[in-house]
Amino acid sequence: MTRSPRLNIPNQIAKNVLQESQLTITPQTIWLMNVFNAGSRVSFYDSTGRLVNGTVQFITRTSDGAQFVLIKRDNGGTVTLP
Secondary structure (H helix, E strand, O other): OOOOHHHHHHHHHHHHHHHHHOOOOOHHHHHHOOOOOOOOEEEEEOOOOOEEEEEEEEEEEOOOOOEEEEEEEOOOOEEEEO
């Protein structure tokens, strides 16, 4: 089965943009895209779909690169999220 060339257009455009701009994306670049600092205000949805607001208290990164954030919720209590 052959694919239609039209389905590959977004991929080809992305390749062209990367080649023209000479972008270098490293793991550190990816990590920096998701930086949370202690004191940052954050929001997330809990398991029931309610919006929860809070403040980042502590950030840790495991040896495999996973980042965990301890958040103090505005409505009391704390939660640790990846």
